[in-house]
Amino acid sequence: MKKSRNRRKRILLRLQHILTGAAVVCVAVIALLLVNALRGNEISGPGRTAGSALFASGGERFVEAGEEARIMAEQQGEKAENVGTESADSEQEKTDRENTTETGLSPEKLAAQEGVPRIRIVLDPGHGGPGTTDEQELGASYRDTYEKYLTLKIAKAAGTELSNYGNVEILYTRENDKALTLKERAAYARSVGADYLISLHLNASAEHNFFGSEVFTSAFGSYYARGKGIGDQVLAQLMGDGFVSKGVKTRLGSKGADYYGIIRESRALGIPAIIIEHGYMDQDEDWARMDTDEKLAALGRCDATGIAAYFGLKKGENQAELPEIDRKEPASSPVRPDTTEPVNVYYTLTHRDAENVRITLHAEEPESRVMYYDYSTDSGTTYSRLFLWPEGSGNDITFTLPATASQEETLVIRAYNNYELRTEAERR
Numbered sequence: 546m547k548k549s550r551n552r553r554k555r556i557l558l559r560l561q562h563i564l565t566g567a568a569v570v571c572v573a574v575i576a577l578l579l580v581n582a583l584r585g586n587e588i589s590g591p592g593r594t595a596g597s598a599l600f601a602s603g604g605e606r607f608v609e610a611g612e613e614a615r616i617m618a619e620q621q622g623e624k625a626e627n628v629g630t631e632s633a634d635s636e637q638e639k640t641d642r643e644n645t646t647e648t649g650l651s652p653e654k655l656a657a658q659e660g661v662p663r664i665r666i667v668l669d670p671g672h673g674g675p676g677t678t679d680e681q682e683l684g685a686s687y688r689d690t691y692e693k694y695l696t697l698k699i700a701k702a703a704g705t706e707l708s709n710y711g712n713v714e715i716l717y718t719r720e721n722d723k724a725l726t727l728k729e730r731a732a733y734a735r736s737v738g739a740d741y742l743i744s745l746h747l748n749a750s751a752e753h754n755f756f757g758s759e760v761f762t763s764a765f766g767s768y769y770a771r772g773k774g775i776g777d778q779v780l781a782q783l784m785g786d787g788f789v790s791k792g793v794k795t796r797l798g799s800k801g802a803d804y805y806g807i808i809r810e811s812r813a814l815g816i817p818a819i820i821i822e823h824g825y826m827d828q829d830e831d832w833a834r835m836d837t838d839e840k841l842a843a844l845g846r847c848d849a850t851g852i853a854a855y856f857g858l859k860k861g862e863n864q865a866e867l868p869e870i871d872r873k874e875p876a877s878s879p880v881r882p883d884t885t886e887p888v889n890v891y892y893t894l895t896h897r898d899a900e901n902v903r904i905t906l907h908a909e910e911p912e913s914r915v916m917y918y919d920y921s922t923d924s925g926t927t928y929s930r931l932f933l934w935p936e937g938s939g940n941d942i943t944f945t946l947p948a949t950a951s952q953e954e955t956l957v958i959r960a961y962n963n964y965e966l967r968t969e970a971e972r973r
């Protein structure tokens with residue numbers, strides 16, 4: 546009896562060993578598969594290149610980050626389940642788990658951790674002030690609201706999202722409807738020892754026709770490089786939200802300095818600054834991506850995700866050392882904006898029926914990119930909306946527009962670059 550019980554016990558023990566071994570192997574295999582899957586995504590994702598591929602990848606990456614966090618949380622849970630009962634956890638491990646949210650450390654714990662490098666970012670909600678007449682304080686004014694209110698909402702969402710990442714500290718030039726000059730904003734950033742200033746804005750155009758996101762950076766040396774680096778990442782995120790990208794740009798004033806005050810004043814104090822123009826308040830499709838608080842918050846999260854990507858920040862985790870950032874100086878400085886219109890702009894009429902004509906439009910833009918086109922069928926008295934010149938379609942596009950035979954004589958077609966400069970097409 547005793548012998549057979551011992552034997553049964555031995556068999557049970559062996560069985561247990563085998564099962565435990567199998568479980569360990571299973572977990573290891575699952576973990577390996579997950580790691581490979583995540584790596585595969587990273588390699589195959591176009592990520593940092595410019596182009597229409599980003600349109601798809603921006604959104605994917607956004608989802609991926611959340612998905613990755615979920616998987617990591619699951620793995621952590623799994624680990625705890627498998628080893629937790631066997632070996633007694635160290636006190637430290639226990640405390641770590643208690644302080645850990647689904648995506649890692651909470652913003653409070655991240656901020657409290659000592660001895661880790663931190664990037665200090667000042668978020669600057671554009672405009673602001675209680676007055677009702679000063680245009681600089683109000684910002685763009687459309688849809689019964691003012692830019693100053695919307696930029697504040699975007700900034701708060703950006704700050705909240707960024708606080709989920711490690712190695713970062715967020716400050717704001719304003720957290721309410723306060724008037725500040727551009728000089729004061731830059732001075733504030735300096736006073737708190739900011740590493741970067743990110744100014745948040747919404748756009749508008751004289752003819753209410755432009756659409757898309759753009760980022761302005763200093764034209765000079767490493768200030769350009771860092772602004773361009775952050776800008777590209779933020780624009781990739783905004784493209785994931787449905788915007789088209791007008792690119793990262795510079796603008797110079799008549800004396801050759803950076804045109805925008807916030808960029809100029811910040812650089813004078815040694816702080817790289819960028820302006821994020823998320824989209825156009827006075828254009829319907831762009832507006833449709835910012836017309837609720839939730840959509841504005843999504844814009845803020847795009848900014849945060851882009852900023853975090855540039856610096857290599859991790860959600861829920863402070864890194865002991867941050868990855869080297871890309872700050873390679875441009876080949877020549879200042880980096881000048883495109884100040885000339887598209888060239889060799891002409892069209893041919895390839896087909897017509899009673900109501901429509903088929904047009905092939907040609908345009909070249911050696912310094913920037915051809916970005917939009919529009920047309921008039923009444924000799925330029927009125928124009929169509931702006932249409933996107935699809936990226937990657939080269940110098941020629943073909944489209945149909947409504948024009949009767951008599952309107953052929955009064956047809957005007959124009960091509961624009963991403964600096965809003967246009968050339969009227971010649972008919973060939």
Ligand SMILES: [Zn+2]
Pocket residue numbers: 671672684685692745746747
């Ligand atoms: Zn603005």
